[in-house]
Amino acid sequence: MNKVYIVEGRHDYNRLKEIDPNLMILITNGAAISMTFIEELKRLEEDNELILMVDADNAGERLRRIITRHIPSVKHIFIKKEESTSKNGKKVGIEHVNRELLKEALSDIKTPTNLSDITFEFLYDLGLLGEPDSKKRRLALCEYLNIGYVNGKNLVSRLILFGYVQKDILEALHELET
Known part of the structure; x- marks a missing residue:
């Protein structure tokens, strides 16, 4: 192909x-x-x-x-x-x-999978949505995952598209905080 x-x-x-x-x-x-x-x-x-x-x-x-x-x-x-x-x-x-x-x-090609357990509620609970510093945190997460920057509304869709699961996001945020 x-x-x-x-x-x-x-x-x-x-x-x-x-x-x-x-x-x-x-x-x-x-x-x-x-x-x-x-x-x-x-x-x-x-x-x-x-x-x-x-x-x-x-x-x-x-x-x-x-x-x-x-x-x-x-x-x-x-x-x-x-x-x-x-x-x-x-x-x-x-x-x-x-x-x-x-x-x-x-060589860093992202493939859509749509196999994810990410929800708006999960991202709200992590402070990636709805908080004063959410934009800064989203930017850091998107950069870390190399998925382009998206606003809060589109973050859920982008994470789902590439098959990220809650565990991936928690690990990424842990890495970013250390």
């Missing part, structure tokens, strides 16, 4: 080709994704492994939600915002990631 990487733009495409010219890459052409493109992905999904690698910004997260909604089996690569910010600090994108980090990211 071939791997097909899905990126937002031409610069992302070029950056990945620098790492490995043999990668199969599709470009969404930004956040305005069409249903024609979604249908193309659905056809490709039949014989290929689809891997989503979008920017760590609002447009990238929007794309991630749309594509995941239509193609639940799509796999994910996350790159932290601070690792994908341009030198002048004004732009965020895969094209700004240094070569070594990009190579590492290509």
